[in-house]
Amino acid sequence: MAVIACKQQAQRDPDPQGLAELRWLTLDADALKALGTAPTECLVNPDDKHTAALILIGRTAFASPLLLGGQAAKSGMSCQTCHSNGHSNKNFFLDGLSDAPGTADVTSSIFSTSRGDGVFNPKPIPSLSDKNAHTRTRDPASPELADFLHGLIEEEFAGFEPEPLIFDSVLSYLRALDNTACDSPIPVRPQSLERALERMDSATRAIEYAMLLDNQTQSTQFLLAAAQVQIGRISARYNKPVHARIRRDLASASENLRVLRENIPDAHADRALQKWREEWTGIQKRLRAQEHASLFDLSQLQNYLQDEP
Numbered sequence: 001m002a003v004i005a006c007k008q009q010a011q012r013d014p015d016p017q018g019l020a021e022l023r024w025l026t027l028d029a030d031a032l033k034a035l036g037t038a039p040t041e042c043l044v045n046p047d048d049k050h051t052a053a054l055i056l057i058g059r060t061a062f063a064s065p066l067l068l069g070g071q072a073a074k075s076g077m078s079c080q081t082c083h084s085n086g087h088s089n090k091n092f093f094l095d096g097l098s099d100a101p102g103t104a105d106v107t108s109s110i111f112s113t114s115r116g117d118g119v120f121n122p123k124p125i126p127s128l129s130d131k132n133a134h135t136r137t138r139d140p141a142s143p144e145l146a147d148f149l150h151g152l153i154e155e156e157f158a159g160f161e162p163e164p165l166i167f168d169s170v171l172s173y174l175r176a177l178d179n180t181a182c183d184s185p186i187p188v189r190p191q192s193l194e195r196a197l198e199r200m201d202s203a204t205r206a207i208e209y210a211m212l213l214d215n216q217t218q219s220t221q222f223l224l225a226a227a228q229v230q231i232g233r234i235s236a237r238y239n240k241p242v243h244a245r246i247r248r249d250l251a252s253a254s255e256n257l258r259v260l261r262e263n264i265p266d267a268h269a270d271r272a273l274q275k276w277r278e279e280w281t282g283i284q285k286r287l288r289a290q291e292h293a294s295l296f297d298l299s300q301l302q303n304y305l306q307d308e309p
């Protein structure tokens, strides 16, 4: 069993229906900045269409709790939680896993029973995008990265071995992350509805690609579930009584993806997804029209955070 250090930072105890990101913030963190903004994701342009598709799949998996499995997944945690847009989440803090904001012990037994090393040994969360950082130990081009990643997912986070397509895609995404593709210093941007919709678009294009490849049943199901998680994240930011209708629309869009997932393999799945995209276009319009009243709006977010215990 891991030796858990004394509590050094006051942890938030957020509303379970509220924004998941509040679960790994200290009380004294600037919550508005942490939940309202994010560093730009820096991705180099791939040479060919196949790699571009793999990067989209990897990007979707990276942000999906389902890749991690176990306790981490249940709490909504993904690679993206610690490595926000491929950088380091300096505000990350979880009791038993961190000793200071921006650190985590990825060999603790909180998330897994197989890899706990019995020592509380948090390390700073590295940027995966800064290819020259001195904290970087694993060269993204080396096979060592694949071994490290298998260990991280299957042992540390007690996830299942990912499908080869998903696993290779995460590697392609990690290799494409590169700060040199962004201005310096890395621009910090609002976590707007547009960003969330753009991730949703990546997820649907990733699903289309997985469907195109033969025998990618499980990968397609995984990506459909990841898209449902992304809908849930958008829904959490439309939290007022006036949003009841749009939340119902989102729940129905998510349910339709679930049905699609359960029917796979299905020869007509591509047509069903096309129909779903048309429905989603309508929902996107309504989401945009109500963005000003949602938690994607910084002043609404500020009010919400003031009311949080």
Ligand code: HEC
Pocket (backbone or CB within 6 Å): 062, 067, 068, 077, 078, 079, 080, 081, 082, 083, 097, 103, 104, 105, 106, 123, 124, 125, 126, 128, 135, 136, 137, 138, 139, 145, 149, 152, 153, 170, 174
């Ligand atoms: C709870 C926070 C947390 C989560 C979730 C997390 N990581 Fe990390 N990651 C870390 C920390 C801390 C390190 C540094 C570990 C060390 O130095 O031993 C690290 C290291 C890495 C490295 C090595 C970087 C280098 O240069 O050596 C890679 C690659 C990586 N993580 C990818 C991922 C991927 C992919 C996921 C999702 C499957 C993930 N991480 C999930 C905290 C996290």
